[in-house]
Amino acid sequence: MPVTSMGHNWVLSETSNLQDIAMKGAGAGADNDYLPQGDDRILAHTKLVGGGESTTITFSTDGLQGKDLTYFCSFPGHWTVMKGKFTIE
Numbered sequence: 001m002p003v004t005s006m007g008h009n010w011v012l013s014e015t016s017n018l019q020d021i022a023m024k025g026a027g028a029g030a031d032n033d034y035l036p037q038g039d040d041r042i043l044a045h046t047k048l049v050g051g052g053e054s055t056t057i058t059f060s061t062d063g064l065q066g067k068d069l070t071y072f073c074s075f076p077g078h079w080t081v082m083k084g085k086f087t088i089e
């Protein structure tokens with residue numbers, strides 16, 4: 001599906017912040033990649049991509065080791081199932 005009807009992104013946050021970021025992100029709209037702007041609880045994120053598209057991300061993991069981290073998609077509703085535990089070893 002095109003990004004305008006169903007996009008996906010990859011967002012990293014502490015697990016305790018996931019739900020609030022996702023809820024605020026839904027209100028931020030597609031123009032903001034469904035992410036609350038200027039929210040420093042978002043540790044890393046890609047842009048939204050649609051079917052057949054791809055993206056990459058590079059970020060520092062300094063200071064993240066040992067934290068309870070979850071990656072998720074912030075497209076509205078996806079965060080409930082489209083997520084996983086992120087561990088730095």
Ligand SMILES: [Cu+2]
Nearest residue numbers: 008073075078
């Ligand atoms: Cu998604």
